Amino acid sequence: MEVTKKPKIKSIPYEEFKDNETLEQLVKQLNEGGTNVVVGVLDDLIDWGRSNSLWPLTFATSCCGIEFMAVCAARYDIARFGFEITRNSPRQADVILVSGTITHKMAPVLRRLYEQMADPKYVIAVGGCAVSGGPFRKSYHVVQGVDEILPVDVYIPGCPPRPEAFLYGMMQLQRKVKVEKFFGGVNKTKKEGKEEQA
Amino acid sequence: MNQETLHIASAELLAKMKQLKEVEKMDYLRSLTGMDWGTPEENDTQETMRGLGVVYHLESTSTGKRICVKTSTLDREHPHLPSVCHLWKGAELPEREVYDFFGIIFTGHPDMRRLFLREDWVGFPFRKDNNPEAENPLRMTNEETIDTTYIYKEEANGTLSRTERKLFEDDEYVINIGPQHPATHGVLRFRASLVGEEINKIDVHCGYIHRGIEKMNESLTYPQTLALTDRLDYLSAMQSRHALCMCIEQAMGVEVSDRVKVIRTIMDELQRIDSHILFFACLCQDMGATTAFLYGFRDREKILDILEETCGGRLIINYNTIGGVQADLHPNFVKRVKELIPYLRKNIQEYHDIFTGNIIAQQRLKGTGVLSREDAIAFGATGGTGRASGWACDVRKRLPYAAYDRVDFKEIVYTEGDCFARYMVRLDEIEQSLRIIEQLIDNIPEGSIQEKMKPIIRLPEGSWYTAVESSRGEFGVYLESRGDKSPYRLHYRSTGLPLVAVVDSLTRGAKIADLIAIGGTLDYIVPDIDR
Numbered sequence A: 001m002e003v004t005k006k007p008k009i010k011s012i013p014y015e016e017f018k019d020n021e022t023l024e025q026l027v028k029q030l031n032e033g034g035t036n037v038v039v040g041v042l043d044d045l046i047d048w049g050r051s052n053s054l055w056p057l058t059f060a061t062s063c064c065g066i067e068f069m070a071v072c073a074a075r076y077d078i079a080r081f082g083f084e085i086t087r088n089s090p091r092q093a094d095v096i097l098v099s100g101t102i103t104h105k106m107a108p109v110l111r112r113l114y115e116q117m118a119d120p121k122y123v124i125a126v127g128g129c130a131v132s133g134g135p136f137r138k139s140y141h142v143v144q145g146v147d148e149i150l151p152v153d154v155y156i157p158g159c160p161p162r163p164e165a166f167l168y169g170m171m172q173l174q175r176k177v178k179v180e181k182f183f184g185g186v187n188k189t190k191k192e193g194k195e196e197q198a
Numbered sequence B: 001m002n003q004e005t006l007h008i009a010s011a012e013l014l015a016k017m018k019q020l021k022e023v024e025k026m027d028y029l030r031s032l033t034g035m036d037w038g039t040p041e042e043n044d045t046q047e048t049m050r051g052l053g054v055v056y057h058l059e060s061t062s063t064g065k066r067i068c069v070k071t072s073t074l075d076r077e078h079p080h081l082p083s084v085c086h087l088w089k090g091a092e093l094p095e096r097e098v099y100d101f102f103g104i105i106f107t108g109h110p111d112m113r114r115l116f117l118r119e120d121w122v123g124f125p126f127r128k129d130n131n132p133e134a135e136n137p138l139r140m141t142n143e144e145t146i147d148t149t150y151i152y153k154e155e156a157n158g159t160l161s162r163t164e165r166k167l168f169e170d171d172e173y174v175i176n177i178g179p180q181h182p183a184t185h186g187v188l189r190f191r192a193s194l195v196g197e198e199i200n201k202i203d204v205h206c207g208y209i210h211r212g213i214e215k216m217n218e219s220l221t222y223p224q225t226l227a228l229t230d231r232l233d234y235l236s237a238m239q240s241r242h243a244l245c246m247c248i249e250q251a252m253g254v255e256v257s258d259r260v261k262v263i264r265t266i267m268d269e270l271q272r273i274d275s276h277i278l279f280f281a282c283l284c285q286d287m288g289a290t291t292a293f294l295y296g297f298r299d300r301e302k303i304l305d306i307l308e309e310t311c312g313g314r315l316i317i318n319y320n321t322i323g324g325v326q327a328d329l330h331p332n333f334v335k336r337v338k339e340l341i342p343y344l345r346k347n348i349q350e351y352h353d354i355f356t357g358n359i360i361a362q363q364r365l366k367g368t369g370v371l372s373r374e375d376a377i378a379f380g381a382t383g384g385t386g387r388a389s390g391w392a393c394d395v396r397k398r399l400p401y402a403a404y405d406r407v408d409f410k411e412i413v414y415t416e417g418d419c420f421a422r423y424m425v426r427l428d429e430i431e432q433s434l435r436i437i438e439q440l441i442d443n444i445p446e447g448s449i450q451e452k453m454k455p456i457i458r459l460p461e462g463s464w465y466t467a468v469e470s471s472r473g474e475f476g477v478y479l480e481s482r483g484d485k486s487p488y489r490l491h492y493r494s495t496g497l498p499l500v501a502v503v504d505s506l507t508r509g510a511k512i513a514d515l516i517a518i519g520g521t522l523d524y525i526v527p528d529i530d531r
């Protein structure tokens, strides 16, 4: 069966999102692998469910974390997208929003947190620090972007990113989840290096 | 130089410091800064400081007298200085910081371990001849926690000997809290030894967000250094930046216009309200009151909107500049601030109605985590925490700056020193901040918002210390210049470091569940501790 997935986000047309090429490439790869009809339909159903209930891990090291709290609060309200159930334990979380600077001392801890999360799991790099080291790029104790230690799915630039940017980044992740194949791999082999730019 | 400075040789340091503490009643150690003044050169005068050393800023809480003490040692192989932490408890963590960054060993210090960097870190990054990147690649191995520490002693012949000290005994029940734990408010790590449900001892581990800001400053130009202050304690972004701007202006001999002074004062107070509301929201959230969290954030957004309109940023504001402010007030500013004042007054009352009077909140906050006035001073725990223990430590009153000398406000002081007092101080301070804004908002003087500056800013040789009252205590800037366009050393007095230093003594004998209330009401921000 040919997979012709175009992930839908309510009220925002597909074309208005940036970086659709990455998604199209993902779909192409899926097609090369081929899918069974029954599994394909089940996949869609599961992905629909997964993408609307991504549970983030409460992980914040610095300034960006405060903006994350603002996104969780009443005005920006991430509950509208199904992300409001922030988990304190990595074992119950689907996505880790790395908000804040990651230092050398923190890096192994972050890596361990990531490894404790159950598959399928996603990483969003929030803010200049997590994307590339940001204002602290020249520091001797700051990791120059979390993609050095974790496979990142979505990058949200900004210092700190506005709450709207958080939401946009989360929607990009939803779109990515929607085109994925749940049975048999979740595109695991692809989970390395830079993939998507929000 | 902006205050009396004493140069004391390291051999006489202990005796002199003891005299300062006991005879002159210098009971408050404001700041302790490590320094690398380099090796002696030919054209040095008597006055020139050389070697590895420490700068102490002391103040007497009874007479208000202030003094700055400098000491140093020329030995770069095994530098050591006597520890002063038996005189001022607040010296314990800063001395460990100096050991970590400069490798100066403090003899007599009960716990000479690194404070921020990993145990296996090579070298001392703040020494001018050290290149930390070269020897320290990113280590992805898990750090091992060591249960022992060393006490150093100087022998009669000048060599150092050390004795081992155990932090935790083998049969102690030690649990680990953090660094990724929602109640530590950031990436702080506690190791708590428990007896049943009671805390016996807490060992604090910092450094999980040590970003090396002070070291970076040494290669940035002055206007560039400003950007990093906002990211230290992001809930005092305005005030921290204000402190650095004031320090540089003082060094240059620039006086800002009245308009700038008033604008800065109003902005500082808006920031303070923002921070205190966030404090309320987070404390409630930690203690299980999610509704109160939402209420707090609802009101905080109103302040952020005002800040955003004028400054362009919500959280990291980047507003103060050397000699002025970035942009003039937005035409809506006055109107919106005036709308905010009655709105907040009404809502603060609401906070009291839903949370303060709540029986569970009262029982968890009242009587827990009592900090005595003596301890607050000895540790240098300023801000709301100090004032809740009866220590009137507000820099706005002690050393008025900007427009604080012309406004009428009350310094909130409670005497109980428990969690509830710390909570009430902050809520009451919101009202005082509103009063300050109210007095200023209608008469913001005309004038320029930016003094004329040279394109490249160089400071004369010398050293300066300035302090402001940030949202959580005295935030100080120690600046030393050698006449270049970047600072020789720029050190920040962290508001949070003394606050984590008191955690151990506050929690002794408390229940493990009280740690949440104690940590929440101390209200520290971890990136400001680790810098």
Ligand code: SF4
Pocket (backbone or CB within 6 Å): A062, A063, A064, A065, A099, A100, A101, A126, A127, A128, A129, A130, A134, A135, A158, A159, A160, A161, B231, B316
């Ligand atoms: S990107 Fe900016 S706001 Fe975010 S953690 Fe880094 S310095 Fe702070």
